[in-house]
Amino acid sequence: MPNSYRFQGLKCSMFGAVLLVLGCLLQRNLVTTEGHRGTNRHVFYAVQMDGGTGAARALAKQHRLEFIQRVGSLEDVYTLRDSRGRPDRSTFESRLSTAVGVQQVQRQHAHYRNxxxxxxxxxxxxxxxxxxxxxxxDRQPEESKSDQSLTFNDPLxxxxxxxxxxxxxxxxxxxxxxxxxxxxxxxxxxxxxxxxxxxxxxxxxxxxxxxxxxxxxxxxxxxxxxxxxxxxxxxxxxxxxxxxxxxxxxxxxxxxxxxxxxxxxxxxxxxxxxxxxxxxxxxxxxxxxxxxxxxxxxxxxxxxxxxxxxxxxxxxxxxxxxxxxxxxxxxxxxxxxxxxxxxxxxxxxxxxxxxxxxxxxxxxxxxxxxxxxxxxxxxxxxxxxxxxxxxxxxxxxxxxxxxxxxxxxxxxxxxxxxxxxxxxxxxxxxxxxxxxxxxxxxxxxxxxxxxxxxxxxxxxxxxxxxxxxxxxxxxxxxxxxxxxVHFNAVAPQRKCMQECTLHPTRILSPGGGVSVNIQSDACLGSTNEINTLEHVQVRVSINTVCRGDLSISLESPAGTVSLLLDTRPNDASTAGLKNWTLMTVHCWGEQPRGLWTLQVR
CATH class of the missing domain: 3.40.50.200 (Peptidase S8/S53 domain)
Known part of the structure; x- marks a missing residue:
């Protein structure tokens, strides 16, 4: 059976001094390294809620959880630990998420960072x-022509x-x-x-x-x-x-x-x-x-x-x-x-x-x-x-x-x-x-x-x-x-986003591809109007039987081509890409208006 790639959407974002974002939604299921929980039976939750630390502590006490700490400087998110073996955890989590003041509950899963x-x-x-x-x-370096006294006694x-x-x-x-x-x-x-x-x-x-x-x-x-x-x-x-x-x-x-x-x-x-x-x-x-x-x-x-x-x-x-x-x-x-x-x-x-x-x-x-x-x-x-x-x-x-x-x-x-x-x-x-x-x-x-x-x-x-x-x-x-020393701060950042709907498209042959043309006015006439690019992001969703076979490139209106994702022979995942954000800085300083071309092979 030939390889098949199905594209379902596209979103583009550009950021500039004025910031422009191009994005493409083409669908994927992200493979992560989450799920390694070891044998530790402790379960951690990140709870976003109103009312501050006092309310989070009260929530923890009410549900027999241990309050750990606020999550960094995120003012409304707190880590709670559950050390109890609960027979119906999904019911418990549903009850926790509907508690007064709670906006969101995320059970924390372990993943590896190397x-x-x-x-x-x-x-x-x-x-x-x-x-x-x-x-x-170990000898001291030759004397600097600009300053003959700049030496250090550190042996290495x-x-x-x-x-x-x-x-x-x-x-x-x-x-x-x-x-x-x-x-x-x-x-x-x-x-x-x-x-x-x-x-x-x-x-x-x-x-x-x-x-x-x-x-x-x-x-x-x-x-x-x-x-x-x-x-x-x-x-x-x-x-x-x-x-x-x-x-x-x-x-x-x-x-x-x-x-x-x-x-x-x-x-x-x-x-x-x-x-x-x-x-x-x-x-x-x-x-x-x-x-x-x-x-x-x-x-x-x-x-x-x-x-x-x-x-x-x-x-x-x-x-x-x-x-x-x-x-x-x-x-x-x-x-x-x-x-x-x-x-x-x-x-x-x-x-x-x-x-x-x-x-x-x-x-x-x-x-x-x-x-x-x-x-x-x-x-x-x-x-x-x-x-x-x-x-x-x-x-x-x-x-x-x-x-x-x-x-x-x-x-x-x-x-x-x-x-x-x-x-x-x-x-x-x-x-x-x-x-x-x-x-x-x-x-x-x-x-x-x-x-x-x-x-x-x-x-x-x-x-x-x-x-x-x-x-x-x-x-x-x-x-x-x-x-x-005399750098003038850049203008406030602006973000322009553009979405385009794609009819489902399939690539069935090796070396085949699809090109998506995106005509952008860079939010002309709005408060997010962009004239000079910084970062350009493309968000894609793609279904595929072999993720590593995919390559994705973006060409700016000025002709600058960025290879956003290249083929990876070791990646045999069938998960594809799901709302995956790609980014380029290669269009830095360019004007954003005109035809952008996204190509997936």
Whole structure:
């Protein structure tokens, strides 16, 4: 029987400085990793209700539930736990949902979120002492032509080629951090929190910059805790390594130097087995007026078969953070774009990358080539320098919580994301008034092309160079900080949505496809009228017997083509796509009016 794909609807949304949303509804049943409940008989509910915490506590008492906490900064959502074995749970849940003041009850199901390190052959070489014999690689870097006094006594500093391309580890280019440091811009006053498996704040390179108010342990067994200390083993030092890249202390004769080495660094402990939607939402909105940047080096499995993203509470948390965080300027969420390249994964299958509120960061090697583990998609905003992959020759220095040692190899987009967060911290120091969208505009305007010979670069109608692996290009700390100083805030965001009804369409032959033409006036004449594009999202629903066979592309009126979702050979799911949102930043700055073409093959 030939493969069959059935399309049932289309919705398009565009966001601009003025924001435009194109959307296509074509129908799918989302496969998630939910359902792993283990043997724990506790059942958790997220209850949205009126009346505040007092009312939620009263509801819990009335139904013999345990009140746990409010879900982050979501003012009307609370977590309740049921430890009782109830013979008819569906009846109980129905009674709970009809209680006075209750708007919605969501039973919480566990799902997995994986740390974004390469899936196979990971090499994490560790030096267990900062007092090592000096070798050629330990010598101080050559004197800077711009300032001959800028040196550090941290023993692994000379190996940090991504920050200072000199000596044995000269890569030809770096992240252009040195000019920023020379001007005494080091992340001072900026607060970064690592949402991960915890942060070892007793590490010698982190203890000075640790910030308890940016820290929280969602996995604490007894009460609420602001101590994010991870389980002390090699499998739970991931968050600590991420924190080190951002804010390792400088000139303390230990390990290396963080990009924002005077920033405050916290940790939110989330990853230690299955998590829930409410747990993610709590982490992403914890202390949203205090924390400036949240770093998430994790996501759905990068196996080329999984398709998942933020569930309802987490999606709401991201919106809330962008609109209300940092006193209304918006929380900045930095997300690792994924390490499924060796499995031919595509980050269009990752709902976190497809969120307009997240800055998705990919990775390139010291040669400027895309890392072998990286995933392409038009939702990637930029890349940073990291190891090229398993067995890469150049180190990437950070810290660990194993015997208080120093890690010299940390590959994966897990390491690329915190590097971007460090650069953004430098940018916020010089201009704390930057909004979450300002930060994205700065990236689009300043990122550079690391390897012009790499095929796939295009220039859109607004003059931006874009690439499915690089986004707008490699982050340039010096240029971002320079332009941030006098950056004028972008106009308020507008959102234009357009729906089109499709007659059911079937694709029966291999290589077959369907094109959908969408004539858009970008909400001309309304309060949502858009003249300049930022993000463009397409929401699709598709029934299919093999989801991995599908590819979806979008062409803008100016001719810019975004491959929203590519084929994935490992994805044999029959679930298709159901209201799945895809996103591109490749139309950034273009005008939105005219004919858009969505093509599904």
């Amino acid at each position: 740390k974004r390190v390469p899936l196979t052959g990971l090499d994490l070489r560790t030096t267990h002492s900062s007092q090592r014999r000096e070798s050629a690689s 500093w000379p190996m940090q080629w991504e920050l200072f391309a000199q000596g044995e580890y000269n890569s030809g280019f770096d992240l252009n951090v040195m000019p920023v440091w020379i001007n005494n811009i080091t992340g001072d006053g900026v607060v970064v929190s690592i949402i991960d498996d915890g942060v070892d704040h007793t590490n010698k390179d982190l203890e000075k910059n640790f910030e308890a108010l940016a820290s929280f342990d969602l996995l604490a067994s007894h009460g609420l805790s602001h101590d994010p200390m991870p389980v002390r083993d090699k499998d739970n030092s991931h968050g600590t390594r991420c924190a080190g890249e951002v804010a390792m202390e400088a000139n303390n004769s230990y390990c290396g130097v963080g990009i924002a080495f005077n920033a405050r660094i916290g940790g939110i402990r989330l990853l230690y087995g299955p998590v829930t939607d409410a747990m993610e939402a709590t982490a992403l909105t914890f202390n949203i007026h205090f924390i400036d940047i949240y770093v998430c080096s994790w996501g759905p499995r990068d196996d080329g078969a999984t398709m998942d993203g933020p569930h309802s509470l987490t999606a709401r948390a991201l919106r809330l953070g962008a609109h209300k965080g940092r006193g209304g300027k918006g929380s900045i969420f930095v997300w690792a774009a994924g390490n499924g390249g060796m499995h031919r994964d595509h980050c269009g299958a990752d709902g976190y990358v497809n969120s307009i509120y997240n800055i998705a960061i990919g990775a390139v090697s010291q040669t400027g080539r895309p890392a072998s583990f990286g995933e392409p998609c038009p939702g990637v905003m930029a890349v940073t320098l990291t190891e090229s992959g398993v067995g890469g020759s150049l180190p990437l220095v950070t810290v660990t919580n194993i015997d208080d040692g120093c890690v010299t190899h940390f590959p994966g987009t897990s390491s690329a994301g915190p590097i971007a967060a460090g650069i953004l911290a430098l940018t916020l120091e010089v201009n704390p008034e930057l909004t979450w969208r300002d930060a994205q505009h700065l990236i689009a305007a300043t990122a550079k092309i690391p390897d012009p010979k790499e095929t796939g670069w295009t220039i859109n109608a607004a003059g931006y160079h874009v690439h499915h692996r690089y986004g707008f290009g490699l982050l340039d700390a010096g240029l971002m900080v320079q332009q941030a």
